[in-house]
Amino acid sequence: MQQPKSPSPGGTARADVIDVEQAEAALVEHYPRLVRLAYLVLPPGLGRNRRVLTAHSVTQRALPRGRTAPAPAAIPAQRGAQGRTGDPGYAYVRLRVLRSALEAGLPLRRAAWPKRAQLPSLLPQVWGLRLFPKSGGADELALDQRLSALGGPARAAYVLRGLERLDDAAVRAILTEAGCTDEEAAAALAEAGGVEALYALLESPEFDPCSLHARPTDLMRRRQHVKAAIAAAAAVAVCGALLGLPGEGWGPDGAAAPPYAQNPAGQAALDPGKLTKVAPTAWQSSARTDFSVWPARGSLTGDKGLLRRALAVWARPGESVQVSATPGTPAGAPPGPAQLLYAGEVGRARVVLLYDGLRIVRYAEPENGTSGAALDFARVDGAAGPQSGAVVVARSDGNVRYLTAPWVTGAAVRDLLDPAAAPLKLSRTKDGVTAPFPSPAVSSTCTSWNALALTDSVATRLSTDLGELVPAQLTAGRPDAPRESRPADWATTACSLASARSHGVRSVNSWAYARQALPEGNGTAEWVCTRAETWRGGGPRTLALFRAPGARTAVVAAKAQDAPACGSRDPLVLAGVRWKSRGGTWYLVGAGSSRVDSVTAAGSSVAGNVVAVPVGRGVKVSLSGRTSGGATVRVLR
DSSP states (O other): OOOOOOOOTTOOOOTTEEEHHHHHHHHHHTHHHHHHHHHHHSOGGGOHHHHHHHHHHHHHTOSOSSSEEEOOSOOOOOTTOTTTTTOHHHHHHHHHHHHHHHHHTSOOOTTSOOOGGGSOOSSSOOSSEEEEEOOOOHHHHHHHHHHHTSOHHHHHHHHHHHTSOOOHHHHHHHHHHTTOOHHHHHHHHHHHTTSOOOGGGGGSGGGOTTSEEEEEOOHHHHHHHHHHHHHTHHHHHHHHHHHTSTTTSTTTTTTBOOOOOOOHHHHHHTOGGGOBOOOTTHHHHOSOOSGGGOOOBSTTTTOHHHHHHHHHHHHSBOTTSEEEEOTTOOOOOOSSOOEEEEEEEETTEEEEEEEOSSEEEEEEEETTOSTTOEEEEEEOTTOOGGGGSEEEEEEETTEEEEEEOTTOOEEEEEETTOTTSOOEEOOBOTTOBBOOEEOTTSOSSOSOOEEEEEEOSSOEEEEEOOSSSSOEEEEESOTTSOEEOOGGGGTTTGGGGGGGTTSOEEEEEEEEEEEEEOGGGOOEEEEEEEEEEETTSSOOEEEEEEEOTTOSSOEEEEEEESOOTTSSSOOOOEEEEEEEOTTSOEEEEEEEOTTEEEEEETTEEEESSEEEEEOOTTOOOOEEEEETTOOEEEOOO
């Protein structure tokens, strides 16, 4: 076989070899795209900060080690690949990036030396900051969850199809050259084909590791320890090596960061043997119906290794742990021994639920290790009865599963937008874990809105998932005397619940406070006020909604935050909206609650709690009201 010759003195690369200048030019020109490709293929379990840095690291190491390197066996043409079609330099660095990203996802084995990509990156390094891409929408989040469920080669196949616009033959060839066998490449293509082809989302800022947000690390801890760290640098290096040894080192604590406190209360909180485990029948004789009487359930309540890791990560979450907390919820270590609610396997994860009197804490780790562990906090102080009826144990592919209270006798799903539909019965395990069902928390549309209906010895109560550990209780009626709601109470206003997602919501009340006969015989409109109360007490969100005759859903007429209107302390509300009659005339229509005795609009006052005055388009009109006692009622805004 004829040997390849060196590049010509003029610097032009031959087709069978790639020189370093050609590879460098391709890498610099297409650097953002190559880093995005690496970020998408890298295992999500690394955590977003390390995943960003590793994507840059593998891309920057993609140049040939010598002056030249063999060209890739296949240089596929790309559809719409502006400037990359047939470029051997780009094909070479892309192959190197892909190979390193796939190697980074391989498990470490004791019998083999780790590959360079499996180790933490030396460069680039960032001190004192955590970096992560911009947040996308619900569609990007759903796609990221689906990709995280795929294997490394399948993620690579999906990205090569969508980001690089390659056909299956080209993808198979590249995967094979990157180290996959023919069978693995075929399996990867088949697995990637099971994910919906939302390729346009791969260009989203959610997956752009070159456009980043920065947040500081733990500033207080850094300030407290910086002087001691300088004096003890040598000792820390020795302790770091010892922590990697079996025994009391890194292994038992899983993904937890190195310990920083050695006090009796802190040590007791980390001891799985001191967890409180309530007896299975304690709730039957207790005067309380809250989380404090939940028994410890699940098949892993005796797994001290799992419980120890959960407590250690709670106290000291490492960088790879995905931590979330509802607004107003402290995310610190437990003050003392917590109560165990659940420990078991749910889907492909091991889940632990703990309660410390103030918070519910959910720890989850993959069934095959601790990389990619998650820690979620939710404030639940004062929860009783309906508000302590269920806790989220798992979310996957847009579905949610709950652990239900021991006093729950039945569970079902109700579509609030279709109250006439029959309830969908939910099966439960012997431990009280429900079957998965679609959650409205991540949906980008509102064609349905699922609520959880839990039945106990007294009544059936509705709650809904707003993206947090504890579902929000749904009530209806006057704010000073709410009742358990029915699906019909939310038939026209359920979509407004989307405004309360991830806000630390305890309960949401729907109050149909007025009905109004519209001018020109256009029928009767309905006015509804919804108010989302939070666990922290502050930050309630209030909406006034207007439903015109014949409309399926109500529209938001006014909204406010931290306002007393529509609440138990001030059950008064007044709102207005511009409305166009069938005859083409524009009106300001407004309505107040029953205690509003008169309404003033455009300078004229009318008796009663409703008003309708003709207005021109774009003309500003004031609106106010008064009670029978003379108190002013301001319009909601």
